[in-house]
Each structure stands twice: as C-alpha cells, then as structure tokens.
Amino acid sequence: MTAGSAYTPGLRASARTRYRVQRLLPIRGDVLVAAGDHVEAQQVVAQTFLPGDLTPLNMAKLLAIPPADVPECMTRTTGDAIAPGDVLARTKGIFGRFRTEYKSTDAGTIESISAVTGQVIVRGAPLPIQVKAFLAGRVVDVQLFEGCVIEADVTLVQGIFGIGGEVFGPIRVACTRPDENLTGERITPAMKGAVIVGGARVTADAIERARAVGAAAIVSGGIDDEDLRTLLGHDLGVAITGSERVGITLIVTEGFGEIAMADRTFGLFAAREGAAAAVNGATQIRAGVMRPEIVVPIDGPSAVAGDTANEAGVLGIGTTVRIIRDPYFGRIGAVSALPLEPQVLDSGSRARVVEVTFGSGGSVIIPRANVELIEE
Amino acid sequence: MRTIDPSAVQVILATDCGSTTTKAILIERIDGVYRQTHRGEAPTTVEAPFADVTIGVINAVTEVQELAKRRLVGDDGRILQPATGDAGCDIYISTSSAGGGLQMIVAGVVREMTAESAKRAALGAGAIVMDVIASNDRRRPHEQIQRIRELRPDIILISGGVDGGTTTHVVQIAELIAPARPRPRFGSKYTLPVIYAGNKDAAPLVRQAIGNGFDLTIVDNLRPVLERENLGPARDAIHDLFLEHVMAHAPGYDALMQWTDAPIMPTPGAVGNILQTIAARQGINVVGVDIGGATTDVFSVFDGTFNRTVSANLGMSYSISNVCAEAGMANVLRWVHMAMDERELRNRVKNKMIRPTTIPQTLDALVFEQAVAREALRLAYVQHKAFATTLRGVQQQRTVGDTFSQAVSGQTIIDAMKLDLLVASGGVLSHAPRMHQTAMMLIDAFEPEGFTALAKDSIFMMPHLGVLAQVHPQASLDVFERDCLIQLGTCVAATGTGQAGRPCFRFALRSGTRSETGEMAFGELRLLPLAAGETAMLTVDPERGFDCGAGAGHRVEREVRGGTVGLILDARGRPLGLPDAGEASRAQVRRWVQALDIYPDRAETAQGPA
Numbered sequence: 001m002t003a004g005s006a007y008t009p010g011l012r013a014s015a016r017t018r019y020r021v022q023r024l025l026p027i028r029g030d031v032l033v034a035a036g037d038h039v040e041a042q043q044v045v046a047q048t049f050l051p052g053d054l055t056p057l058n059m060a061k062l063l064a065i066p067p068a069d070v071p072e073c074m075t076r077t078t079g080d081a082i083a084p085g086d087v088l089a090r091t092k093g094i095f096g097r098f099r100t101e102y103k104s105t106d107a108g109t110i111e112s113i114s115a116v117t118g119q120v121i122v123r124g125a126p127l128p129i130q131v132k133a134f135l136a137g138r139v140v141d142v143q144l145f146e147g148c149v150i151e152a153d154v155t156l157v158q159g160i161f162g163i164g165g166e167v168f169g170p171i172r173v174a175c176t177r178p179d180e181n182l183t184g185e186r187i188t189p190a191m192k193g194a195v196i197v198g199g200a201r202v203t204a205d206a207i208e209r210a211r212a213v214g215a216a217a218i219v220s221g222g223i224d225d226e227d228l229r230t231l232l233g234h235d236l237g238v239a240i241t242g243s244e245r246v247g248i249t250l251i252v253t254e255g256f257g258e259i260a261m262a263d264r265t266f267g268l269f270a271a272r273e274g275a276a277a278a279v280n281g282a283t284q285i286r287a288g289v290m291r292p293e294i295v296v297p298i299d300g301p302s303a304v305a306g307d308t309a310n311e312a313g314v315l316g317i318g319t320t321v322r323i324i325r326d327p328y329f330g331r332i333g334a335v336s337a338l339p340l341e342p343q344v345l346d347s348g349s350r351a352r353v354v355e356v357t358f359g360s361g362g363s364v365i366i367p368r369a370n371v372e373l374i375e376e
Numbered sequence: 377m378r379t380i381d382p383s384a385v386q387v388i389l390a391t392d393c394g395s396t397t398t399k400a401i402l403i404e405r406i407d408g409v410y411r412q413t414h415r416g417e418a419p420t421t422v423e424a425p426f427a428d429v430t431i432g433v434i435n436a437v438t439e440v441q442e443l444a445k446r447r448l449v450g451d452d453g454r455i456l457q458p459a460t461g462d463a464g465c466d467i468y469i470s471t472s473s474a475g476g477g478l479q480m481i482v483a484g485v486v487r488e489m490t491a492e493s494a495k496r497a498a499l500g501a502g503a504i505v506m507d508v509i510a511s512n513d514r515r516r517p518h519e520q521i522q523r524i525r526e527l528r529p530d531i532i533l534i535s536g537g538v539d540g541g542t543t544t545h546v547v548q549i550a551e552l553i554a555p556a557r558p559r560p561r562f563g564s565k566y567t568l569p570v571i572y573a574g575n576k577d578a579a580p581l582v583r584q585a586i587g588n589g590f591d592l593t594i595v596d597n598l599r600p601v602l603e604r605e606n607l608g609p610a611r612d613a614i615h616d617l618f619l620e621h622v623m624a625h626a627p628g629y630d631a632l633m634q635w636t637d638a639p640i641m642p643t644p645g646a647v648g649n650i651l652q653t654i655a656a657r658q659g660i661n662v663v664g665v666d667i668g669g670a671t672t673d674v675f676s677v678f679d680g681t682f683n684r685t686v687s688a689n690l691g692m693s694y695s696i697s698n699v700c701a702e703a704g705m706a707n708v709l710r711w712v713h714m715a716m717d718e719r720e721l722r723n724r725v726k727n728k729m730i731r732p733t734t735i736p737q738t739l740d741a742l743v744f745e746q747a748v749a750r751e752a753l754r755l756a757y758v759q760h761k762a763f764a765t766t767l768r769g770v771q772q773q774r775t776v777g778d779t780f781s782q783a784v785s786g787q788t789i790i791d792a793m794k795l796d797l798l799v800a801s802g803g804v805l806s807h808a809p810r811m812h813q814t815a816m817m818l819i820d821a822f823e824p825e826g827f828t829a830l831a832k833d834s835i836f837m838m839p840h841l842g843v844l845a846q847v848h849p850q851a852s853l854d855v856f857e858r859d860c861l862i863q864l865g866t867c868v869a870a871t872g873t874g875q876a877g878r879p880c881f882r883f884a885l886r887s888g889t890r891s892e893t894g895e896m897a898f899g900e901l902r903l904l905p906l907a908a909g910e911t912a913m914l915t916v917d918p919e920r921g922f923d924c925g926a927g928a929g930h931r932v933e934r935e936v937r938g939g940t941v942g943l944i945l946d947a948r949g950r951p952l953g954l955p956d957a958g959e960a961s962r963a964q965v966r967r968w969v970q971a972l973d974i975y976p977d978r979a980e981t982a983q984g985p986a
Contacts, residue, residue, distance in 0.1 A: 026559075027559070051557070053518065053521075053522065054518060054521045054522075054555050054556065055517075055518050056517040056518065056521070056551075056552065067544065111555045112551065112554070112555060112585075114547070114548075114551055114585065116543065116544060116547045116581050116585070117544050117545075117547050117548040117551060119548060119551055121551065121555055123555065160730050160731070161726075161730045224719070224723065225719075225722040225723050225725070225726045226719065226722065228726075235697070235700075235701040236697060236701075236726075236729075237689055237695065237697055237698025237701050237702070238670075238689055238694055238695050238697065238698055238729070239694070239697075239729050239730055255723075255726075255727045255730060255731070256722075256723040256724075256726040256727050256730075257720070257723035257724075257727070283730075285694055285729065285730055285732060286670065286694060324727070324731045324734055325727070325728075325731070325734040325735075325736075325737060325741070326724060326737070326738065326741060327737065327738055329727065345736075345737050345738075346737055346738045346739050347736045347737060347738060347739050347741060347742035347809060348739070348742065348809030348810060348975070348976055349735065349736070349742070349807065349809045350809075351735060366737065367734075367735050367737055369733050369734050369735045370734045370735065370737060372731075
C-alpha cells in the first residue's frame with residue numbers, strides 16, 4: 001500500500017475561530033448600523049418593507065358591468081391609498097338611480113385598473129422585514145441598502161443536519177458523556193430558553209419535554225428518523241430546512257440513528273457551559289451546501305485555547321476520520337493507509353479506498369467517499 | 377462565431393459544466409471516422425471562492441491535454457484553436473447546468489391546454505419548471521400572485537388563447553405577473569425576461585399589462601390552434617434568453633461564450649437534441665433516462681414527437697428520502713431479495729440524504745440503493761407518461777366504427793410495445809458494478825413490452841453530442857454509435873398475466889453459430905448469451921392471452937441485438953405484479969436474481985474488520 005493524500009470534506013468544530021457572518025435584506029432597505037459598531041445577537045441591524053400582498057378584484061363581475069366600463073366607474077385611481085369601507089367603484093345606474101357600488105374591505109393602494117379584463121389590483125400595507133445581527137460582535141463592513149458583515153471570535157460547531165430557524169440561549173449540557181442518549185428525564189424546567197446539549201441520540205420524549213419547558217434548541221449526536229417524522233408531522237423528502245415551526249430548533253452533529261456525539265464536539269460544548277449561543281438549524285444540502293451552526297461568541301481574550309477550524313481538507317496518514325456510512329457508520333479512527341489503486345468493495349464496485357485503524361485495535365478498508373475529517 | 381468547414385474538422389473538444397463536475401471529452405478523426413478518445417473532469421467552479429466557470433473548464437481540459445498528449449490550453453489560458461499538428465482543436469462546444477440550470481415559471485390560460493403546451497416548450501428547451509400558473513389551476517388569484525412572488529425564476533413564459541380567440545384570460549394572467557414582480561435569481565441588476573407566446577391579438581395588451589419592469593420578448597403562439605402545437609419559436613427564444621441573460625450573469629460565462637463555436641445549451645436540452653436526431657435518423661422510438669442525485673429526467677421520442685420531463689425530488693442522494701416517502705418503503709422493499717431491518721433502512725436513507733456523496737460499500741447497501749432506484753425510475757416514468765400525451769382539448773371526430781372505442785384526447789403517446797430503444801444514464805445506472813444490474817433496473821422500472829434494445833450512456837456523453845449535432849452532425853452520430861452507447865442487449869417481454877409456472881411463450885433463437893429453443897413459464901426470467909456486436913433471429917410464439925408485439929397468441933419473428941448482458945427473456949407478464957414485501961416476495965426476487973446472475977454470492981465478498 002502506498003501512502004498519499006486526498007481531499008475529503010468535513011464539518012467545522014472549533015474552540016476558537018474568527019467568524020464572519022453576512023446579514024442581508026432580501027430587498028433593498030435601511031442598514032441601521034455603521035462599521036465599527038458593536039452589536040448584540042438579537043439587535044436589528046437592517047430593516048425594510050416588502051411591498052404588500054396583492055388582492056385582485058374582478059370589478060367587472062362585482063358590479064356586473066363590461067370590463068371596458070370599469071375605469072370610468074372607478075372612484076379611485078391607480079396609486080390612491082384606500083381604507084376599509086372606502087367606495088372604490090360605482091356604476092352609473094339608470095338615470096342616476098339604482099347605482100351599484102363596491103366598498104373596499106382592506107386597506108392598501110390601487111395597483112392597477114384594467115379595461116381589458118375589468119380587474120382591479122389592490123396592494124396591501126407594506127410588510128416589515130427585520131434582520132437581526134445573529135452574532136454578537138463588531139460590524140466590519142456595511143453594504144449600503146443591503147446589510148452588513150459582523151465579526152467575532154467564537155466557538156463554532158457545525159451540525160450535519162438541523163430543523164428550525166435562528167434562536168438564542170445559554171448552553172446547558174444535559175448529558176455527562178457524549179455516548180449517553182438525551183432522554184426526557186435529563187430535561188429540567190431550569191432549561192427554559194436554553195440551548196440543550198445532549199450526547200448521543202435525542203429521544204422523542206426528550207424533544208417533547210424540551211418543547212414543554214420552552215427550551216430554545218436541542219443539539220445532540222443523532223436522532224431516529226421516526227422521531228423526526230413525529231416532530232415534523234411528515235416525512236422529510238429533501239434536506240432543505242430552516243422554516244419549520246415546531247417550537248424548537250434541533251441540530252444533530254453526527255447523523256440519524258444510534259450515534260454518539262464526537263468527543264471533541266462534546267468537549268467544546270462542555271467548556272462553554274452557560275455561555276450565550278446563537279443557533280441556526282437551517283440546512284441546505286444542494287450545490288452551495290449550508291449546514292446548521294451553533295455559534296458561541298468569546299468575549300475578549302479567553303481561556304479557551306485557540307485552534308484551527310476543521311474545514312474540508314486533506315486526508316493524510318494519521319488523520320482522524322469519522323466513518324459516515326454503514327457498516328461502520330459513526331466509528332472514529334485514524335487513517336493508516338491510502339492505497340493509490342481503486343479496490344473492489346463488497347458491493348462489487350471499484351472505488352478508491354482508505355484504511356482506517358480504530359483505537360480499540362483492528363482496521364477496515366473504507367471507500368474514501370465514506371469518511372469525513374474530524375479533529376482530535 | 378467562426379464559420380466551420382465540416383470536412384476539415386479533425387479535433388473536437390466538448391465540455392459539460394454540471395452543478396458539481398465539469399466534464400471534458402476529446403473527439404478525433406481516426407481513419408475517416410470520428411471517435412471519442414480521451415476524457416477528463418474537474419470540480420465546477422461557478423460558486424465562491426472561484427466564481428468563474430472557466431477555471432473548472434480549463435482544469436478538465438488540462439486533464440484531457442495530459443492524457444491525450446495534445447496541447448489544448450494556450451499560454452493565454454484559453455482553449456487553443458484551430459488544430460495544428462499536435463495542438464489545439466477545430467471545434468469547441470459546451471453545455472451547462474451549473475448553478476441549478478435554467479429555472480422557469482410558465483403560465484397559460486387552461487392548465488390542460490395552453491399551460492401544458494408552455495410547460496412542454498420549457499422542458500424541451502432544458503428548463504426546470506418551478507410552477508405552472510393557469511386560470512383554472514384551482515388557486516385563487518392572490519394565491520397565484522403569492523406563489524409567483526416567492527419563486528425566483530430566470531425566465532417567465534406566458535402563453536394562452538388560440539390565435540384570433542378571446543384575449544381577456546391571457547391578459548389577466550399578465551396582470552397577475554406584472555405587480556408580483558418576481559425577483560430574479562441573479563440580483564437586482566437583472567431585468568427578468570418574459571416570453572409571450574400566446575394569442576397574437578393579445579400581444580399589444582400583454583405588453584401594456586406587463587409594463588416596463590420586464591424584458592418582454594414576443595414570439596409566435598405556441599398553440600395557434602387547439603389541434604396543433606408550435607413550440608419551436610418559444611424554445612428558440614428560451615435558448616436565446618438563456619444565453620443573453622442567464623448565462624451572461626453567471627460567473628465566467630461571458631468568457632466561455634466567447635470561446636465556443638456553438639451557443640452554450642442547457643444540458644438536458646442537448647440530451648433531447650441527440651435523442652431526437654438518433655430517433656429521426658434510425659426511424660425508431662426512444663426513451664432515455666438520466667437519474668441524478670436530486671432529479672430524474674426522462675426523454676422520449678415517439679413517432680417523431682419529443683417530450684421531456686424532469687421529476688424534481690426523485691433522485692438517488694439529495695432526494696433519496698423523498699423517493700422512499702413517495703413510493704412507500706413497502707414498494708422499495710419488494711425489489712429486495714434479502715431480509716433487512718426497516719428502521720435501520722430509514723435511518724440509512726436519511727444519512728445518505730445528509731451526506732449525499734457516500735457510496736454503498738456492502739452488498740446489502742447496493743441492493744437497497746438499486747431497489748430505491750427502481751422506484752425513482754418507475755415514478756419518474758409514470759409522471760412522464762402522464763405528461764407525454766396527445767394534445768388535450770382537441771375535438772374528436774368519431775365515426776360509427778369508434779362507437780365502442782374509449783379513445784379521448786390527452787392519452788399518453790408512450791406505448792411500451794412500440795419502444796425500440798431504452799437508454800440509461802446517471803450514476804446509479806452507469807456505475808452499477810455489473811451491467812446486468814443496470815439492465816434489470818431498467819426492465820423492472822420501465823416494464824418494456826415486446827422487443828426492446830437496452831443501452832447505457834458510457835460516460836454521459838449525450839449532452840456533448842447534442843450540441844455537436846448542431847455544428848457537425850456526422851461527428852456527433854459517429855461518436856454516438858461507436859463510443860457513446862454501451863449496448864446491454866435486448867429484452868423480450870410478453871404482456872398479459874397468468875398463473876405462475878403455466879406456459880407463457882416458446883422461443884427459437886438462430887444465429888450463424890448457434891440455435892436454441894425453449895419454453896418460458898409465466899413468472900420466469902432467463903438470460904441467453906448474445907455478445908455485443910452479435911445479432912440473431914428470434915421467433916416467439918406466445919400462448920393465448922400473451923402478446924409479444926403481433927397481438928395476443930400471435931407469432932413474432934425479429935432480429936435481436938446482443939450486448940454486454942445478452943438476450944433477456946421476460947415471462948413475468950405485464951403489468952409486472954409482485955407480491956407485497958415479505959418472504960414470498962424475497963423468494964420470488966431471489967429466483968430472478970439467480971436467473972440473471974445479478975448480484976455476486978455473499979460468500980464471494982465477505983469482508984470485515986481485520
């Protein structure tokens with residue numbers, strides 16, 4: 001066997017790293033902060049108004065007149081503001097009598113009046129949109145009318161999968177070991193508003209209890225597919241999440257099934273017990289992948305030792321890897337060989353492989369596609 | 377673009393910029409015939425930190441350059457043209473589906489008529505149709521507007537009304553789109569293109585309704601009369617706008633467009649092109665399938681009519697969980713011949729979804745993935761058949777002879793008995809360790825009837841050849857026939873159902889070197905060796921109630937083509953009936969697995985921790 005190196009993806013898990021987050025409005029608006037400002041996680045940094053919802057009114061039908069007559073029957077014109085009860089249109093009637101009129105049921109403005117279709121489109125009140133900082137830190141860049149970039153030194157953990165949007169709360173580690181399941185009895189009322197960190201699989205009763213006590217988020221090693229289905233109320237088809245409304249944000253760091261959180265990840269959380277965290281469960285597994293994140297800002301010089309983030313990198317001899325597919329799913333070991341030539345797998349496929357040796361002894365041959373980097 | 381003398385072309389370079397990988401192939405003229413000689417690939421570089429598609433293109437071409445020992449990239453970092461001695465190429469072409477491909481909203485007046493024709497035009501041009509808006513789509517107008525606002529399309533296609541017909545409804549559609557102001561994917565500086573291909577009398581009114589916020593292109597009506605579609609002008613406009621707007625805003629494409637000798641095409645549009653060319657040239661009916669990680673594309677050409685569907689969220693990695701949810705785990709497991717734990721499988725499926733690049737290591741994992749693939753393909757084909765129909769809304773002239781006929785407009789034009797060639801591409805089909813597995817996935821999912829040749833696209837070369845067909849048809853056809861397709865063999869299947877073990881059909885195979893006769897019992901599957909390049913005459917005598925192409929109980933005699941798998945005789949009947957998942961089903965499937973030697977014995981490959 002020949003030693004070599006190979007590119008392998010991994011998830012970030014860092015005790016201290018400089019982290020930047022870009023916070024942008026979906027459309028142009030006002031940026032409320034300036035470069036150099038210090039912002040808190042839940043502070044609004046930019047806001048705008050989305051044009052209001054549109055309501056088409058078939059005025060020709062409502063007044064029982066030909067579409068071509070609609071413009072001259074309108075009492076308001078394009079661009080006019082209207083309020084509930086305002087008369088929008090009135091027919092001429094017969095000799096000025098028997099007139100039919102239409103009163104608005106909503107507030108808004110007249111967007112358009114069509115003589116072709118007899119359709120009047122009313123635009124509702126603008127919808128406010130606010131973007132929060134998410135990260136407590138310093139504004140390092142402002143994009144005029146669009147948003148800003150915030151930077152801070154943080155403890156950063158990327159999960160493999162999550163559901164639910166951005167939430168905030170202190171870290172509360174609920175398990176004593178990373179291979180302990182997070183069960184309902186480990187959740188206490190004191191965890192209200194907290195980011196609860198478990199060890200291995202989070203059980204359905206733990207999720208239920210966490211929701212009941214009003215926890216902000218749960219972070220654990222794994223989850224059973226069936227429990228996720230129960231939580232969502234449906235089977236998840238594609239991993240594009242973040243907009244769920246299930247009363248809690250949930251992140252798993254390793255995957256589905258009985259799987260312990262990596263020791264190092266668990267250790268990072270344990271070291272930040274009580275610290276304020278920002279959590280985002282949004283996951284997009286497509287081109288331009290987006291993983292869920294737990295970000296814990298570090299105030300000033302910290303006792304937490306700095307290190308390098310574990311990003312996609314090079315697989316070499318001695319690198320610690322996590323096996324991410326059966327039959328050894330979840331096991332962690334060190335690369336002991338990187339054969340150059342593809343090998344035939346049990347399945348009959350030929351693929352480039354890596355030899356992984358476990359701390360407990362023994363080694364296995366795994367397709368390179370089935371391992372990801374993990375730091376000691 | 378340069379003028380090319382086809383007779384002088386010696387070296388052709390083609391790239392396909394996919395979402396994740398950019399693939400380059402080299403085609404050279406050898407002894408008067410064009411052959412694909414080398415290939416290379418590199419990660420696509422459309423997204424940050426590179427944000428320039430040409431970097432990935434040059435990396436892929438550099439790999440080809442090294443393998444071919446032919447200099448293809450100049451000192452200026454561009455493709456070297458024209459070919460001189462052992463450097464450069466005469467033609468350079470490219471396709472693209474990077475950045476999620478071309479995404480469109482289509483709109484029409486009646487969902488089953490003009491809106492469906494518009495959808496056909498968009499899909500045929502290679503687009504992903506995000507939504508179809510129609511006056512009768514059962515959504516209220518404000519819901520339609522809300523939907524348009526949420527989506528971020530690259531192009532909107534509006535159709536509606538036959539020429540000379542009422543203008544009101546199509547203008548109403550335009551009036552919904554205009555204020556919704558959908559945000560384009562490529563930022564605020566991008567003016568969203570809108571194509572109008574509806575009632576020509578309504579064009580000025582639509583222009584007025586749409587206003588100035590859009591880049592409006594008006595083309596001929598894609599349904600000028602109910603009885604006829606005219607999709608060409610709309611498709612051409614989509615291709616033009618794809619280049620002018622979408623590609624021009626994607627990082628690096630402005631440069632790439634300068635390099636190519638033919639317009640860059642959306643990848644699926646190019647695949648459709650080559651399949652239509654082949655079907656027309658050989659006078660055959662073709663179905664092609666490309667199963668990817670997120671989506672499955674099905675293409676068909678029946679009696680010259682081309683159709684394409686994209687089944688979003690039917691795929692083998694990103695969408696694998698959705699396949700299991702849509703098909704139901706019981707339907708997936710009916711294709712599995714070994715006992716498996718369903719809870720564990722469900723977790724495995726989710727783990728594949730969140731780590732989509734992993735590959736099956738064990739035989740169990742492979743068997744399960746191929747079972748999921750059968751269901752993904754089956755569902756995609758069901759959707760395709762429902763879409764590839766005769767035109768709906770056409771008035772039928774019925775005579776006394778039609779009294780008992782149930783034929784109505786809007787029937788599928790996909791006739792499994794008339795299908796001549798079934799072409800497979802996409803990871804799970806192309807990279808199956810045994811070609812027998814590929815053949816069986818195709819047969820189980822598509823249920824071909826009568827005589828059907830099976831093939832796979834060796835290295836997903838069809839997109840390249842689809843663009844090449846536009847500038848050098850001969851080179852495209854040479855390579856398609858010699859290098860692109862790997863012939864798997866022929867499937868001969870009888871329609872009808874019967875009792876297991878009862879006679880289904882008798883057969884007699886004759887070729888220059890051998891002859892073989894036999895009888896197939898209902899439920900049986902058999903593989904006869906017939907090598908690639910070999911042909912033989914096959915006579916089939918079906919029993920009463922079974923049909924192999926000439927009617928129930930009638931003899932059929934046809935030439936069959938061999939392949940890497942051979943001749944597959946399928947007496948399992950059509951429609952294919954399987955017992956529900958369970959031991960009975962597993963035993964049944966196990967017999968088929970053994971008959972075709974689909975998977976290796978477990979003992980051959982046992983492996984565990986050392």
